[in-house]
Amino acid sequence: MIPKKGLLWTFISCLFLIGVSKAERGTVKIGGEFGMRSSYLYGEDDFSLKRPYAHVKAHFKNFGNDEVTQEVSISSRFLLDDEASKSDTLTEATYKIVRENSTFTFGLQEIGWGETFGIYPLDFVNARNFEDPFISDLKWTRIPVFALNYEYLGEKFSGQLIAIPKPKNSIFPSKGDTFDTTPTSFAHLEREDMATPQLIYDSEIGGRLGYLFDFGLDVDFYYFYHRNRNLALDIKNGTTLSPVFKQIHSTGLSSTFATGDFVFRLDFVNHFNRPVNDPETLAVKYLNNMIGVFGFDFSTESKFQLGLQYHHDSFTEFYYNWVSSQMSFPLFGDWMELSFFVFWGLNNQDLWYQPTMKLFMSDQLSMSIWADIIEKQEPKKAGQISSFSEHDRVFLDVSWQF
Numbered sequence: 001m002i003p004k005k006g007l008l009w010t011f012i013s014c015l016f017l018i019g020v021s022k023a024e025r026g027t028v029k030i031g032g033e034f035g036m037r038s039s040y041l042y043g044e045d046d047f048s049l050k051r052p053y054a055h056v057k058a059h060f061k062n063f064g065n066d067e068v069t070q071e072v073s074i075s076s077r078f079l080l081d082d083e084a085s086k087s088d089t090l091t092e093a094t095y096k097i098v099r100e101n102s103t104f105t106f107g108l109q110e111i112g113w114g115e116t117f118g119i120y121p122l123d124f125v126n127a128r129n130f131e132d133p134f135i136s137d138l139k140w141t142r143i144p145v146f147a148l149n150y151e152y153l154g155e156k157f158s159g160q161l162i163a164i165p166k167p168k169n170s171i172f173p174s175k176g177d178t179f180d181t182t183p184t185s186f187a188h189l190e191r192e193d194m195a196t197p198q199l200i201y202d203s204e205i206g207g208r209l210g211y212l213f214d215f216g217l218d219v220d221f222y223y224f225y226h227r228n229r230n231l232a233l234d235i236k237n238g239t240t241l242s243p244v245f246k247q248i249h250s251t252g253l254s255s256t257f258a259t260g261d262f263v264f265r266l267d268f269v270n271h272f273n274r275p276v277n278d279p280e281t282l283a284v285k286y287l288n289n290m291i292g293v294f295g296f297d298f299s300t301e302s303k304f305q306l307g308l309q310y311h312h313d314s315f316t317e318f319y320y321n322w323v324s325s326q327m328s329f330p331l332f333g334d335w336m337e338l339s340f341f342v343f344w345g346l347n348n349q350d351l352w353y354q355p356t357m358k359l360f361m362s363d364q365l366s367m368s369i370w371a372d373i374i375e376k377q378e379p380k381k382a383g384q385i386s387s388f389s390e391h392d393r394v395f396l397d398v399s400w401q402f
Contacts, residue, residue, distance in 0.1 A: 027060070027061055027062060028058065028059070028060045028061075029058070029059045029060075029061075030056070030057070030058045030059075031056075031057055031401070031402055032054065032055045032056040032057050032401070032402060033054070033055045033399050033400060033401040033402070034052075034053070034054050034055075034399070034400050034402075035052070035053050035054075035055075035397060035398055035399035035400065036051070036052045036053070036396075036397070036398050037051045037052075037053065037395070037396070037397045038051070038395070038396045038397075039393050039394065039395045039396070040393055040394045040395075041178070041391060041392075041393045042391075042392045042393065051079060051080075052079075052080040053077060053078060053079050053080060054077070054078045054080060055075070055076070055077045055078075055091075056075070056076050056078075057073070057074070057075040057076075057092070058073070058074045058075075059071065059072070059073045059074075060072045060073075067099065067100075068097060068098070068099055069097075069098040069099075070095070070096065070097055070098070071094075071095075071096040071098065072094070072095055072096070073092050073093070073094045073096070074090075074092065074093055075090075075091045075092035075093075076089050076090050076091060077089065077091050090108060090144070091108075091110070091144050092107075092108055092109055092110070092144060093107045093108040094106065094107035094108065094109050095107055101152060101153055101154055102150070102151065102152045102153070103150070103151045103153075104148075104149070104150050104151075105147075105148075105149040105150075105151075106148055106149075107146065107147075108144045108145065108146050108147075109144060109145070109146075109147055109149060110126050110138075110142045110144050110145075111125040111126060111147065111149060111162060112125075112138065112142075113125060113208065113220075113222060113252070113254070114254055114267045115254045115255070115256050115265040115266070115267055116265050116266075116267045116293040116295065116309060117265075117297075117307055117309070117326060118136055118309070118324055118326060118341060118343070119136075119293060119309075119311060119324065119343075120138070120267075121252075121267050121268070121269045121291040121292070121293055122222060122252050122254055122267045122269050123138065123142075124224065124226065124229050124250065124269075125147075125162060125164075125206070125224065125226075126142045126143055126144065126145055126168075127143040127145065127167065127168045127169055127170040127171075127229055128141050128142060128143060128170050128171075128229060129141045129142075129143060129170070129171040130170060130171060130172050130173070130179075130231075131171055131172065131173050131177070131179065132179060133179055133385065133388075134179075134352070134354075134372045134374075134385075134388075143168050143170070143171065145164055145167060145168050146164070146165065146166065147162055147163065147164045148162070148163045148164075148165075149161075149162050150162075155212075156211060156212050157209075157210065157211055158208075158209075158210040158211075158212075158220075159207065159208065159209050159210065160207050160208040160209075161206075161207045162204075162205065162206055162207060162224075163203065163204070163205050164203060164204040164205070164226075165199055165200060165203050166197055166198070166199040166200075166202070166203065167197045167202060167203070167204050167226065167227055168197065169194045169196070169197065169227075169245070170229050170230075170231070172231045175190075175191050178391055179388060179391070181231070181387070182233065182241070183277070183282055185282065186233065186235075186241055186282070189235065189239060189240060189241045190239070190240050190241065191233070191240070191241040191243070192236070192240055192241065192242045192243065194243045194245065195243075195245065197227060202227060202247070204224065204225060204226040204227065204247075205224075205225050206222070206223050206224030206225055206226070206250075207222075207223060207224075208220050208221065208222050209221050216257055216258055216259070217255065217256075217257045218255060218256045218257070219253070219254075219255045220253070220254045220255070221251075221252070221253055222250070222251065222252035222253070222254070222269070223249075223250070223251050223252075224249075224250045224252075225247060225248075225249055225250075226247065226248065226250065227245050227246070227247060227248070228244075228245060228246060228248050228271070228274050228275055230274065230275075230276065231243060232244040232275040232276050232277050232284050233277060233284070234284045244275040244284055245275075246273075246275060246286075248271055248272055248273055248274055249271075249272045249273075250269055250270065250271045250272070251269070251270050251272075252267070252268055252269035252270070253266070253267075253268045253269075254266060254267050254268070261298055261299055261300060262296055262297070262298055263296060263297045263299075264294075264295075264296045265293075265294070265295055265296065265297065265309075266292075266293070266294045267291075267292070267293045267294075268290075268291070268292040268293075269290070269291050269292075270288060270289070270290045270291075271288070271289040271290075271291075272288055273286040273287070273288065274286065274287060274288070274289045276289065276315060278317070278318075279318060279381075279382065285316075285317075287315040287316040287317065288315070288316050289313070289314070289315050290312070290313075290314050291311075291312070291313045291314075292311070292312045293309055293310070293311050293312075294309065294310050295307060295308050295309030295310060295324075296308060302329075302330075303328075303329065303330050304328075304329040305326075305327065305328045305329070306325070306326075306327045307325065307326045307327075308323070308324075308325050309323065309324045309325070310322075310323055311323070311324065313384075319347075320345065320347065320348050320350075320383065320384065321345070321346040321347050321348075322343055322344060322345050322346060322348075322350060323344050323346060324341070324342065324343045324344070325341070325342050326339065326340070326341045326342075327339060327340050328340075334360060335359065335360055336357065336358065336359055336360070337357075337358045337360075338355075338356070338357055338358075339355070339356045339358075340353075340354070340355050340356070341353070341354040341355075341356070342354075343385075345377060345380065345383045345386070347380065347381070348377075348380050348381050348382065348383030348384070348386065349376045349377045349378065349380045349381065349382055349383045349386035350377070350383030350384060350385050350386050351374070351375040351376070351377050351386070352372065352373070352374050352375075352385060353371075353372075353373040353375075354370055354371065354372055354373070355370060355371055355373075356368060356369070356370035357369050357370070364400050364401045364402060365398075365399070365400050365401075366398075366399050366401075367396070367397070367398045367399075368395075368396070368397045368399075369394070369395070369396055369397075370394075370395050371392070371393065371394050371395070372391075372392060372393050372395065373392050374386070374388050374389045374391060374392060375389055376389040
């Protein structure tokens, strides 16, 4: 089912931008993609997901004067199946004012923080869709939100201020779904719906301050006051699971340094008094949560790339450690790309492999095939994804861009 309201708004917006571009001296660009995503869970008789989609974007730029550039962007993603009514169709609707060293963006948008790959500890400005924890492409998991976003980019200093008057909740698997993380001891309890954030009362605010040193080190500091993005469940009246959300303070640091063929990366964040279920007792506790990722990328002129990262995720009373690696290289010129990602728990059972093959059949048409293979390393303690070791799958994505 095509979400008619989102399609109508995008169509009207495209016509408006084309009309304005005729009257002004600006230019309008319209593009997008059509595709199909399908996955097959081992043990199932057929494909568990058959999801055609369309993504349409219109961008109008350069109306204004010589000192100020104004831009308007409209973007929608449509899921052309029975799940379409559950998804947001409008993914971007922004008005942007660009000066020499500063940009102000107003409207529905996605805001990305952080430097590391695969796992994104600093990417928490937008709520996320966690219904499928193994989709790492942020364009499918970030939930756009209405925000006021000011950015300054100087020769050495950079900065950003963000205000979100009414945030959105993250989306989690429903009870009984394939990737539902509800503890088995809670299986007999019903789960309440998450309360909708209130305008102004639940507003979020924060920013970033960065500096580029002469020797090439780029450092950014972050602060954000926001609703927790994770799911913690509390038992209410002995019969109901109630999602716990509260405003928390988060501080962070990211850094990159490039030398030769190497790029070193660091992401670190500390969430203060974050609600979480204790892994042993399952009781809700409010603990400081420190997450750090450090690693490097190596690349060559032949487009061979190799990345290695160390992950640390600690609460006041327990912690997890992992390493991850990602390798990619082209074959047959630019016609094919092979990549391999692994996520390995050092003190827990998590072990996730993701081999991928991508075919570029033309400048517009591409096809990706990958597998998610989840193993459980006995006898280590339970990890964060080891409970999905029976849910290996193969994924197919065919996309045509215009």
